[in-house]
Amino acid sequence: MSSHSIEEICSHIGSEFPSETNVIIKKIASLKNADSESISFLTKSSFKDDLQASKARFLIVRKEDSHLCDGRGIIHENPYLAYAKLTQLFNPRTPLKPSIDPTAIIEQDVVIGKTSFIGPFNCIGKMSVIGEGAIVMSHVSIGSNVRIGENTRVHPNVTIGNDVVIGGNCEIFSSASIGTDGFGYAESKEGEWTKIIQTGAVVIGDNVDIGSNTVIDRGAINNTIIESGTKIDNQVQIGHNCHIGENTVIAGCVGIAGSAVLGSGCKVGGAAMILGHLHIADKTTVSPGTMITKSIKKSGEKFTSIIPFLEHSDWLRFASKLKQFGKKHD
Amino acid sequence: MSSHSIEEICSHIGSEFPSETNVIIKKIASLKNADSESISFLTKSSFKDDLQASKARFLIVRKEDSHLCDGRGIIHENPYLAYAKLTQLFNPRTPLKPSIDPTAIIEQDVVIGKTSFIGPFNCIGKMSVIGEGAIVMSHVSIGSNVRIGENTRVHPNVTIGNDVVIGGNCEIFSSASIGTDGFGYAESKEGEWTKIIQTGAVVIGDNVDIGSNTVIDRGAINNTIIESGTKIDNQVQIGHNCHIGENTVIAGCVGIAGSAVLGSGCKVGGAAMILGHLHIADKTTVSPGTMITKSIKKSGEKFTSIIPFLEHSDWLRFASKLKQFGKKHD
Amino acid sequence: MSSHSIEEICSHIGSEFPSETNVIIKKIASLKNADSESISFLTKSSFKDDLQASKARFLIVRKEDSHLCDGRGIIHENPYLAYAKLTQLFNPRTPLKPSIDPTAIIEQDVVIGKTSFIGPFNCIGKMSVIGEGAIVMSHVSIGSNVRIGENTRVHPNVTIGNDVVIGGNCEIFSSASIGTDGFGYAESKEGEWTKIIQTGAVVIGDNVDIGSNTVIDRGAINNTIIESGTKIDNQVQIGHNCHIGENTVIAGCVGIAGSAVLGSGCKVGGAAMILGHLHIADKTTVSPGTMITKSIKKSGEKFTSIIPFLEHSDWLRFASKLKQFGKKHD
Numbered sequence: 001m002s003s004h005s006i007e008e009i010c011s012h013i014g015s016e017f018p019s020e021t022n023v024i025i026k027k028i029a030s031l032k033n034a035d036s037e038s039i040s041f042l043t044k045s046s047f048k049d050d051l052q053a054s055k056a057r058f059l060i061v062r063k064e065d066s067h068l069c070d071g072r073g074i075i076h077e078n079p080y081l082a083y084a085k086l087t088q089l090f091n092p093r094t095p096l097k098p099s100i101d102p103t104a105i106i107e108q109d110v111v112i113g114k115t116s117f118i119g120p121f122n123c124i125g126k127m128s129v130i131g132e133g134a135i136v137m138s139h140v141s142i143g144s145n146v147r148i149g150e151n152t153r154v155h156p157n158v159t160i161g162n163d164v165v166i167g168g169n170c171e172i173f174s175s176a177s178i179g180t181d182g183f184g185y186a187e188s189k190e191g192e193w194t195k196i197i198q199t200g201a202v203v204i205g206d207n208v209d210i211g212s213n214t215v216i217d218r219g220a221i222n223n224t225i226i227e228s229g230t231k232i233d234n235q236v237q238i239g240h241n242c243h244i245g246e247n248t249v250i251a252g253c254v255g256i257a258g259s260a261v262l263g264s265g266c267k268v269g270g271a272a273m274i275l276g277h278l279h280i281a282d283k284t285t286v287s288p289g290t291m292i293t294k295s296i297k298k299s300g301e302k303f304t305s306i307i308p309f310l311e312h313s314d315w316l317r318f319a320s321k322l323k324q325f326g327k328k329h330d
Numbered sequence: 331m332s333s334h335s336i337e338e339i340c341s342h343i344g345s346e347f348p349s350e351t352n353v354i355i356k357k358i359a360s361l362k363n364a365d366s367e368s369i370s371f372l373t374k375s376s377f378k379d380d381l382q383a384s385k386a387r388f389l390i391v392r393k394e395d396s397h398l399c400d401g402r403g404i405i406h407e408n409p410y411l412a413y414a415k416l417t418q419l420f421n422p423r424t425p426l427k428p429s430i431d432p433t434a435i436i437e438q439d440v441v442i443g444k445t446s447f448i449g450p451f452n453c454i455g456k457m458s459v460i461g462e463g464a465i466v467m468s469h470v471s472i473g474s475n476v477r478i479g480e481n482t483r484v485h486p487n488v489t490i491g492n493d494v495v496i497g498g499n500c501e502i503f504s505s506a507s508i509g510t511d512g513f514g515y516a517e518s519k520e521g522e523w524t525k526i527i528q529t530g531a532v533v534i535g536d537n538v539d540i541g542s543n544t545v546i547d548r549g550a551i552n553n554t555i556i557e558s559g560t561k562i563d564n565q566v567q568i569g570h571n572c573h574i575g576e577n578t579v580i581a582g583c584v585g586i587a588g589s590a591v592l593g594s595g596c597k598v599g600g601a602a603m604i605l606g607h608l609h610i611a612d613k614t615t616v617s618p619g620t621m622i623t624k625s626i627k628k629s630g631e632k633f634t635s636i637i638p639f640l641e642h643s644d645w646l647r648f649a650s651k652l653k654q655f656g657k658k659h660d
Numbered sequence: 661m662s663s664h665s666i667e668e669i670c671s672h673i674g675s676e677f678p679s680e681t682n683v684i685i686k687k688i689a690s691l692k693n694a695d696s697e698s699i700s701f702l703t704k705s706s707f708k709d710d711l712q713a714s715k716a717r718f719l720i721v722r723k724e725d726s727h728l729c730d731g732r733g734i735i736h737e738n739p740y741l742a743y744a745k746l747t748q749l750f751n752p753r754t755p756l757k758p759s760i761d762p763t764a765i766i767e768q769d770v771v772i773g774k775t776s777f778i779g780p781f782n783c784i785g786k787m788s789v790i791g792e793g794a795i796v797m798s799h800v801s802i803g804s805n806v807r808i809g810e811n812t813r814v815h816p817n818v819t820i821g822n823d824v825v826i827g828g829n830c831e832i833f834s835s836a837s838i839g840t841d842g843f844g845y846a847e848s849k850e851g852e853w854t855k856i857i858q859t860g861a862v863v864i865g866d867n868v869d870i871g872s873n874t875v876i877d878r879g880a881i882n883n884t885i886i887e888s889g890t891k892i893d894n895q896v897q898i899g900h901n902c903h904i905g906e907n908t909v910i911a912g913c914v915g916i917a918g919s920a921v922l923g924s925g926c927k928v929g930g931a932a933m934i935l936g937h938l939h940i941a942d943k944t945t946v947s948p949g950t951m952i953t954k955s956i957k958k959s960g961e962k963f964t965s966i967i968p969f970l971e972h973s974d975w976l977r978f979a980s981k982l983k984q985f986g987k988k989h990d
Contacts, residue, residue, distance in 0.1 A: 001859070030881070077849075084846035087857035103765070105433070105450050120765050121451050121781050121799070123468045123486075138783045138801050139451075139817070141468050141486035141504070156783075156801035156819045157469070157835065159486045159504035159542070174801070174819035174837040175487065175873070177504040177542035183563040183581065186414035189407075191577045191595045193561050195539070197417035199331070209855070212819070212837035212875045213505070215542045215564040215582075221360070231853050233843040234875040235897045235915070237565045237582040237600075247851045251843065252875075252897040253915040253933075255565070255583040255601050257618070265851045270897075271915050271933045271951075273583075273601045273619050288917070289933050289951045290639050291601075291619045305639035308649050309950050309965035310656060318656035323968050325655075325985075326978035435763070435780050451781050453798045453816075469781070471798050471816035471834070487799070489816045489834035489872070505817065507834040507872035513893040513911065516744035519737075521907045521925045523891050525869070527747035529661070543835070545872045545894040545912075551690065567895045567912040567930075585895070585913040585931050587948070603913075603931045603949050620969050621931075621949045635969035638979050640986060648986035655985075 001027050001090045006058060006074075009039060012089045013060070013082040015074050023057060028086050031056065039086065041079040096135055107144065131168060143179070149206065161218055167206035167228060174212045178202055182217040182224075182240025182258060196220060198240060205229070211236060211252065220258075227264070239276060251288070263299065331357050331420045336388060336404075339369060342419045343390070343412040345404050353387060358416050361386065369416065371409040426465055437474065461498060473509070479536065491548055497536035497558060505543045508532055512547040512554075512570025512588060526550060528570060535559070541566060541582065550588075557594070569606060581618070593629065661687050661750045666718060666734075669699060672749045673720070673742040675734050683717060688746050691716065699746065701739040756795055767804070791828060803839070809866065821878055827866035827888060834872045838862055842877040842884075842900025842918060856880060858900060865889070871896060871912065880918075887924070899936060911948070923959065 006023045010016065029038040034056035041060035042051050051059060051068050059069045060082045066073035076082040096117040100106070104122040112118060113132035122136050125144030130136065133151040142148070142160045149168030154160070158172050161179025172178065184196035200219020205228030210216065214232055217224055217240040224240055226232070229247040236250055239258030244250070248266040256262070257276035266280060269288030274280065279295040286292055287304035296303065310318055336353045340346065359368040364386035371390035372381050381389060381398050389399045390412045396403035406412040426447040430436070434452040442448060443462035452466050455474030460466065463481040472478070472490045479498030484490070488502050491509025502508065514526035530549020535558030540546065544562055547554060547570040554570055556562070559577040566580055569588030574580070578596040586592070587606035596610060599618030604610065609625040616622055617634035626633065640648055666683045670676065686697040694700040694716035701720035702711050711719060711728050719729045720742045726733035736742040756777040760766070764782040772778060773792035782796050785804030790796065793811040801819045808814065809828030818832050821839025832838065839862045845853035860879020865888030870876065874892055877884060877900040884900055886892070889907040896910055899918030904910070908926040916922070917936035926940060929948030934940065939955040946952055947964035956963065970978055 081846040081848055081854055084854040084856045091857040091859055120783055123450055139469050139799050157487050157817050173840050175505050175817065175835050180503050180542040180564065183541065185561055186411040188411055192559055193577060193579065194411055194414040196414045197421040199421055211843065212840040213543050213873050229852055231845055234840065235565065235895065239582065247853060249853065252899065257600050270917050275618060287642065288935060291636055292639055293636060302642035303639045304642045304645040305637045306951055306953060307637055307965045307967055308653050309952055309963045312947065312962035312964045314656060315964040319968050321655065325981065326970060326974060453780055469799050487817050487835065505835050510833050510872040510894065513871065515891055516741040518741055522889055523907060523909065524741055524744040526744045527751040529751055543873050565895065569912065587930050605948060617972065621966055622969055623966060632972035633969045634972045634975040635967045637967055638983050644986060651985065
């Protein structure tokens with residue numbers, strides 16, 4: 001962590017200076033772990049008792065909590081957001097010296113920004129463009145005619161298929177597969193499966209994060225689209241032709257089947273599933289582990305289908321009653 | 331896309347020529363997006379209204395719908411299958427010039443077909459055999475004594491363990507792991523776990539597709555087997571000693587626990603789970619998100635255990651009632 | 661498989677010699693597949709009839725079953741554990757000649773044990789330490805300041821982030837991602853997401869196995885911790901700040917959300933989910949497919965929330981009744 005004056009900190013998060021200035025802060029800490037060189041913050045989930053007991057030099061709080069801070073309060077309407085911004089101030093990314101590792105294999109007609117970093121054992125297919133400031137770490141396979149935007153980071157062992165477009169300031173984490181073939185086959189009378197060649201691509205906006213080991217299929221005919229600002233966690237599967245709106249967050253282990261359309265500002269909990277061809281309205285929240293089987297038209301609602309877990313012996317009785325319930329005719 | 335005469339198209343899908351011939355078709359399109367240089371098709375899910383409104387030059391339809399086509403109809407008993415075949419005609423795979431990239435590390439006694447393509451940064455272990463026309467893209471680790479059949483494609487960042495056998499015309503997508511150790515341990519009195527060395531391999535038939543980031547464990551003693559024609563989507567986990575029959579399709583995020591036996595022609599929906607040691611009859615359909623906990627003996631049936639999702643406030647009430655229901659004694 | 665005298669076998673598993681000695685055993689087999697050169701074993705799930713019919717030369721059994729063995733019995737209190745130990749005796753790992761492949765890229769101030777094996781196309785970041793006897797196969801990306809313990813094996817295409825610590829005798833399977841960023845963002849009033857820089861690391865004890873394509877996030881501020889003896893299967897997702905105790909086993913496709921704390925000796929079934937910030941007591945068993953939504957305080961219990969699957973037509977009726985049940989007001 002770097003050190004910063006309280007004035008610099010306040011400017012960075014857009015808060016007014018506290019009465020005490022000319023103080024150097026060395027770290028960000030939780031209320032409990034903070035010491036006199038720390039700045040801390042009160043979130044919804046913190047206890048106000050912890051606030052008063054905290055040894056932090058400064059405390060980022062909402063206006064209504066500032067009276068609890070003994071003059072240490074820094075007022076911000078969203079202390080958790082202020083904390084997020086401070087993690088960026090205190091942990092600046094080590095700049096990588098622009099370079100192309102001599103082991104990288106760059107095919108013909110590739111354009112690489114002068115300030116880009118291309119690490120070892122990468123392959124970049126013909127006609128691809130790597131934007132200024134972009135970082136391609138190592139063991140990355142980039143197909144032909146791919147566009148990677150400015151300052152985007154691609155972590156090791158990622159595979160990016162032909163014709164994929166990724167915007168600026170994105171981060172693609174290790175072993176993600178972007179632009180793999182969608183799962184499309186037609187069944188013959190004899191039960192054999194004929195592959196439908198997947199000719200669409202994947203188009204990803206700006207400021208999108210794609211987690212480790214996540215897979216995004218290329219479209220069958222049209223493109224699979226992920227709009228700007230969307231954040232996708234690890235182990236997620238997004239089928240061909242999906243269209244995910246802006247600023248949507250998708251937690252780990254989620255599966256979204258082909259041709260599903262998600263709105264903007266949605267929140268999809270871990271291991272939730274969304275069936276294919278559904279339309280999910282803006283700002284929908286899907287609880288973890290919930291399977292969405294029908295389109296959702298009204299925006300801003302939250303949906304759940306979790307079954308409460310039970311001690312196993314209770315569950316055995318419950319499952320047996322539930323089966324009876326399923327069989328009984330009214 | 332390449333262009334093709336309507337005669338060539340009809341020959342390719344096995345349909346009779348339409349009355350109008352000597353026409354060049356430039357693309358395959360959906361009914362709505364088609365123009366006068368397109369061929370389109372009517373599937374079950376399309377609307378017949380769209381058929382008549384379509385601007386496609388030709389329309390692939392079942393015999394009973396040909397009267398709706400104003401002479402543009404091309405009759406096929408399975409228009410969706412005809413479409414799949416046409417995607418292959420219109421999008422021939424770019425042939426890769428047979429070659430072995432100088433960066434590839436090929437151990438001793440490896441046999442590589444004269445028409446095979448071995449891309450950069452691949453490792454191929456001793457005594458392995460890569461069939462004619464096979465393609466190994468880049469960053470692939472192939473163990474020793476592996477057999478890869480003719481015209482099989484292995485995408486980047488795939489790992490294939492020792493002794494694995496993969497048939498011809500298969501496609502193994504990026505970051506798949508084939509032949510990783512099965513999850514086998516014995517517990518001691520003290521709760522420590524002793525590994526059971528996994529000495530089986532994985533044997534995969536012809537025309538099998540394995541999706542991105544899918545994992546197939548090697549057998550504990552005997553082999554894990556995937557029979558010909560089976561298609562497996564992304565993010566699937568198949569445990570040790572599983573035996574999957576022919577022409578079975580397994581959608582994304584499915585988990586099949588160790589020693590499960592699936593028949594031929596099964597269809598397993600996304601995120602479904604099949605517990606270990608079960609036997610699932612031929613042509614069984616498992617709905618998405620459904621957990622199969624018992625063997626299924628009668629073939630051709632469909633099974634489901636999805637809980638309908640609710641608005642969160644309704645679910646809270648439902649979950650509370652359900653808990654009461656679980657506790658109440660009849 | 662190697663061959664071993666029955667005396668060597670008995671010494672290895674800690675059993676007394678049988679009356680017949682001076683016999684060479686060539687393989688371990690199941691009761692049914694055994695022949696006169698085999699040793700076999702009776703587990704809970706085996707049938708005693710199979711024991712008497714088995715052609716195995718020796719049979720590992722509990723004391724109470726030894727009378728069924730016609731003098732072939734070798735008594736062990738845990739025959740399955742004895743079997744596990746024998747798989748290790750009969751399948752010794754081929755030693756790899758200590759070496760650093762010339763293609764490997766080793767940054768400055770890296771320390772590599774004299775008996776370690778570093779295969780091709782690996783990258784090891786500055787100040788990292790690779791312990792004696794450790795094996796790094798190929799296409800592995802190891803960040804800077806990483807510690808990998810003695811005799812640990814890292815399979816191909818693995819990514820290990822900066823500052824990760826992995827103990828001795830661990831095995832990290834192909835395409836696993838250890839130390840990827842946790843999923844942490846703060847939401848602004850406008851619905852945009854600001855990344856919280858993840859400054860914690862991942863610390864893994866000794867004798868830990870991490871399956872293929874499994875992801876373990878680095879901590880947000882503190883570390884994500886996996887204690888010694890824990891075994892994690894394929895396709896598992898472990899969120900930032902999780903703390904998993906000793907000798908816990910986690911089956912495939914499990915998701916454990918951020919900041920969850922699991923005790924020691926837990927068993928988590930395939931595709932189970934554990935929500936974030938929960939505390940799960942020691943020796944808890946979670947059934948496959950079960951979602952744990954509340955902390956569990958009492959140790960040694962088993963929890964389940966599986967819904968019995970039904971034939972699809974029965975399910976349609978059941979789902980409809982269940983919805984009514986959810987709506988009805990008592």
